Amino acid sequence: MPASEGLSIGALARRTGLAVSAIRYYEAQGLIAPWRNPGGQRRFQRADIRRLSFVMIAQQFGLSLPQIREVLAGLPQGRTPTPEDWARIGAGLRTHLDQRIETLVRLRDNLDGCIGCGCLSLPNCALYNPGDRANERGAGPRYLMGDRPEA
Known part of the structure; x- marks a missing residue:
């Protein structure tokens, strides 16, 4: 991808609402994979906005970062994920969410x-x-x- 394309880490932070330090942490965890422009600055794909949004939502569902990394590994790296890609991920998470809901209902009732x-x-x-x-x-x-x- 040409250096003129992509989002800076600051722009990604503004779009996701995450702190720059959190974005760096998620990068270190392998959840996103920016590239460097000739000046050494990180550049992110627009699709990383969706990936990071998914990370925040998945954490609220109770998924650990290793589980989230495994799910995101099923997304394409070279292109923006399609609605079909996200639907496949959603279907795969349904069992986890159903189990979590069952546990929460049992907790509430007991x-x-x-x-x-x-x-x-x-x-x-x-x-x-x-x-x-x-x-x-x-x-x-x-x-x-x-x-x-x-x-």
């Missing part, structure tokens, strides 16, 4: 009851989780994560 081993009170714990049975299923708030107490 927030006043089960956090750690299955309850918030020691008397209830003796009834619903005797001998810390939830621990046998692994670490974390097992019942809140979807495990069910044994009958």
Whole structure:
């Protein structure tokens, strides 16, 4: 791409609302790949506006940067992604989002009851989780994560 084309890092920051330092960080993480003009300045494709917007949205959905990097690796580097490219990515994220929604609904519905081993009170714990049975299923708030107490 000719040096006269592309966005400066400042222009990209203004368009995305990100700090220049955040853009540099995302570059270091391999989420965007600018080139350098003859003066050594970073230049970005206009498509990087969409890529960085996707990064911000994906983080709100709970994706980690390695997961986001993996998703973005499926986009073309030499051209602006098409609506079909983004639709494919959206379809691939649907399962992740459905699982996240299910977890959030379970959290909302059980927030006043089960956090750690299955309850918030020691008397209830003796009834619903005797001998810390939830621990046998692994670490974390097992019942809140979807495990069910044994009958």
